[in-house]
Amino acid sequence: MTTITRTSTCNLCEAICGLRLELTDGAVTAVRGDPEDPLSRGHICPKGVAIADVLVDPDRLRAPVRRRGPVEDPTWEEIGWDEALDLTADRLSGIVNEHGADAVGVYLGNPNVHSLGSMTHGAALAKAIPTRNRFSATSVDQLPHQLLAHLMYGHQLLLPIPDLDRTELFLAFGYNPMASNGSLMTVPDFPARLRELKARGGRMVVVDPRRTETARVADEHLFIRPGSDVHVLLAMARVLITEDLARPAAYVDGLDRVAAALADRTPERAERASGIPADRIRALARELATAGRAVVHGRIGVSTTEFGTLAQWGVQLLNLLTGNTDRVGGAMFTTPAIDVVGRGLVGRGHRGVWHSRVRGLPETSGELPVAVLSEEIETPGPGQVRALLTMSGNPVLSTPDGARLDRALGGLDFMAAVDFYINETTRHADVILPPTSHLERDHYDLVFNALAVRNTARFSPAVFAKSADQRHDWQIYAGLVRRLGQRLERRSSVRKRLVTRARLAVSPTRTVALLLRTGSSKVTLRALRRAPSGIDLGPLREGRLPDRLHTRDGRIDAAPDLVLDDLSRLDAAVAPPAGSLQLIGRRHQRDNNSWMHNAERLTRGRARHQLLMHPQDLASRSIADGSRVRVASAVGSVVVEVQASEDMMPGVVSLPHGYGHGRPGSRMHRAASVEGVSINDLTDTEILDVSGNAGLSGVVVTVTAE
Template sequence: MAESPLPPPSQLPEARNSLLRARTTSTSTYCRICEACCGLIAELNGDRLVRVRPNSEHVHSRGFSCNKPQGLVELTYDPDRITAPMVRTGPPGEFSPISWDEALDLCTARLSAVRDEHGPEAIAMLRGNPPFFDSGGVLWGRGFSAALGISRTYTINAEDGAARLTANEALYGDVSRFPRPDLWHTDLALIIGANPLQARSTRVSEPQTREAFDAIIARGGRVLVVDPRRTVTADRYEHIGIRPGTDPWFLMGVCKVICESDEATALSERGAPVSGRREFAALAASFDLDDCADRCGTDRETLVQVGRAFIAAGSAIVYGGTGTCAQRFGTLTNVLQDTILALTGNIDRVGGLLAGWAAIDLTPATPGPRSGSRRSRVEGRPEVAGGLPSAGLAADITCPGEDRIRALVVYGNNSVLTSGGGGGRLEAALQELDFSMALDLYMNETNRFAHVLLPATTMYERSDYPVTTGNMQLRPTAYATRAVIPPVGQARDSWWVFDEVSRRMGLGGSCPDKELEAAAHARGARPTPVELIDRLLANGPVDALTFEDLVTDHPNGIALRDTVPVGRLTGGLPTRDGCVQLFSDQLRSEVATLRHYAEPDDEWPLRLIGRREKGSQNTWMHNASLIYPDEYRFAAHVHATDAATCGVRDGADVRLVSRSGSIVVPIAVVDTIRPGVVSVPNGWGHKGGSWTRSNSFGGVNSNDLVSPDDVEAIAGMSILNGVPVRMEKLDP
């Protein structure tokens, strides 16, 4: 059913600074760095972007924005940025500029040669996080893979959220059946493995997370934060500290309390239908509550009180982040998060978990292949939602065989630093490729091995609609942006690059809508992402909505619904009985593994966890002085007790050692972390890239401590949190 008519046109709010108003013109845009996708106002002096400010009238972000968009203004004009096509003329990192025609012809010839001799299976795609927010790149990237016959795409999912996807499959029968926490209407929120007041959005598109959590408190509810660190989120609400990697013990303890309560049956019946409740309750009964508490480093009473809070709450959600995924029991942890809500009747219910709704929703109508039905060719790492773990790429390149990867298209990725199977292992493998091409803003630690490096546009230089994040919104809205400045130098949109290469290869364009492509071809034109977005809008649930209308008449966006609807999460579930599955095969196998897992001995007394710093975004924002000023110091955070045990003081360099490697890092002694934990910022270890500022800070790569072979079984997650380590004092 079509939604209500569109509201009347709106206008951008003026800048409060009269000098800024006099010297610049304003235009609407939005941020495409993280899932929040905040509304912005770009201030222009001619064709130059001067600054961006939060749009106070934007229906989605309501005046919020962090400092990353302004940092990206700096990076847009960064002299270290790649702004012309480059060809490698020597060892890795040695490039010379060439023309676009020369670069595209070279990519066409080399990719065609590999494809003709070894077949399309010899070409693979390596995709990172930034492309997720590039609507044209997402759509045309799919078309490019289809045109070339690329069947293997390696992604960062196994360092990010693959375990959440496999949990969706275990519970709801489909990796794409994605639950969203109804933050604005719940009475109780348990945040685990996430720091939303700093990262802002994780697997939801909600810039107003602090306001949503504060509103829970204002309604008389509670917000509980489970984390080994006292993060800014934990500091604002009720903090429960646990040992890293012990989340399933904590969650199973809470489940046990709920299952053994007098209210258990009545609670479970108020939400969506569930299957396997009795079997799960029997499983939970076999766990000892004191043992659960001891393993996660808390006490029995805490587990009891958390369980009782869920029993008493009128509605409740569990909000999990990347920290719940990139650990040894990532799938199990995510399954148990939703199990708590299923046991208390909070699935597909107002104030509980709901499914997204959007004007454009790219979610497949039917489930795709089951997770793990395809695997990486050498190490057998599971493909999840069409993405193979980047940690398996090195072996798939180097291991002999007709089906080995010989050519690679690298799109906004830096797996040498971000992947659990990156580092020197991947560096060596990349040098064995017959050919590789890369699209990015900078030469980085991964694409420095490419044969051709192509300059991509920043978000300010391209038109976009939030095609991938619309169904993550908790308050559905629609908005769009044109490019606010011309591309710097010779940068080009990624969709155009994909389209041009596939055309030159004689394989047709990369537009995924072949009807649109044929119509454009008939009039002697090339289809554009804006045209495809209009077709997607026309086929969606909102009448009379076009890209041009949004940009011209609705620069502050349009509110489509107050909240997401009930019934979409569990309606027509593709499970064996149409119910939420509480006793899945995945749960049973992982619980068995959990019971038999033995923590390493006293040789490894500490547990490593990652840390996203304020303003950081994986590896690629470190060159911005606004975010990383000259006085920034890279450091591992440790508790005073552990520093004293090691015989070191604040600021000292120490060696962190795991079974897989070691790093030397300065420490900062803090009181925001529990004893026995060391926290190292992720995404560092810059060397050899074009970003001179990033290189100068001297940070090290914490993934050097991670085993490329020790992975979570179901989702293939790299184990980045809870890694056993020891800290050694360096010789004077």
């Protein structure tokens, strides 16, 4: 036997950990963290260990397939690439030519941002179909962050990142990096970084409705009612202003308007909404102002609420008012080797250029809220979505009222998917075009290097060569763009099509080489090939502002009109009925959103699909621990086992995100230990943040014995 070691990247999640793969006779026999990686420092989570399981997964598609028969009992037949690409282009272009461009919807799932080929070539495919019905996982995740970054800092991806390696106080709202490895804060090896924070005398405070894995190791955990973070954050900002603790930079405008808007948002008012004592809210604000190096960050538990944008505005205000934005140990801006913001590789963002057909909701940065997808398919008339192209996504499990979307997909005239699994969404597809998997393609991270707690750069060439009958995602996109350009009646000019074709012929790796060579970092692809563990570019740099801003006047507007106007909606919101239960999601380190649940390595052991519920709430309803219960919301109901947990705040229940694989025709439920239901069969498309982000957290439910 011949054994070699290869260095690579785990790009399954935002942590982008470095890997050491042991290969014996061409097969992966061991996966370890790379101790020389300057960002992940040898850390690896269970998903990284399982990355090779995806490579050899018998459920993974390796050739295009066409569905014959009904969705519930299909026959999938392999077809050639030319036939698959022609079929897809023929059907999509035919529908556009007959019904208009908006008759085709496009949905991009989370894995696209983890693929170099999707980042360099995916946008061309989305633009090849000039539809306004574009959707993505962004509007069930981080859209409030991006909208505020656009409004306050001038670019949707100019996101302040906690300088975790040097802070003295880390205040985290709705955040569980022990499970997620960080999100919009790329922070592999979080456990070690938290130990280092404590070793230098620092503190971490977690505010969350559940005592999460992160809350258990924090210095302090405060229970909070779901969706009420906004009240606490704004009350803390008011304390800073009224007690003369604010020390904002000179380039921050609109503070008088902020003070006026927060005048009546007292800690006592926040206590009534959140359950956190007013005195503790005041003390936390004062500690934030006097800690020296401090930072506040809020994540998915804050963003996926009805007032996610207002809450994230509160986060930005706290960092700005304390002077901790653009300061060591505070909220800082990265200096990546390929600056996707500074180079204009991603647009600055916009809002309201067009609106959805049925409900009239505004687009944000070119995408409509995915919460409107079902109604756009179901509602007849000009612009009705009659065909759908999904790119590495599973919205039936990951977007609100998934059961309704599941039904709606059955009414499409045509559906195609770029995906290597037949999952709960792609089972509806007429044709599936499978790309290569993670270890079969080159990788350089364009986005998460721009969100990392340390500036680094790493290029990982493919560990395994693709076979002759496989296609990379970028090759699939290029093939579709070329065919669509030939078939659409309203074609672009010959010159424009030739330019697009030439650009798409350039591989992602060559694109990275060009971007590095023309950038200011002095890092080259050749240098990265010589340093497979990556190159350390140093800690986050202080003093990037105001030069780093992309606002028209080079200043920060702390009081955007859109945000201030939404305060009236917050004031009019009706509190959940007394004694009601509120539903929140949860994540686990062994879960990867809605997939990898057919990896036996990740699913063995104790089941984790149950509804978590406080013992008091069980007792008051005469429900036995371990029994089956019906959980019902305004849009649907599910039946699942319940588990008593004192980690839950009384009045709050929790289901894991990404479960519900039992639908006929899906091949994602091979492991017997994976049971459970989809939390998004309970979430409501009508509950939306002003950004269009779905309000998935804090849904009012009833729980009864089954």
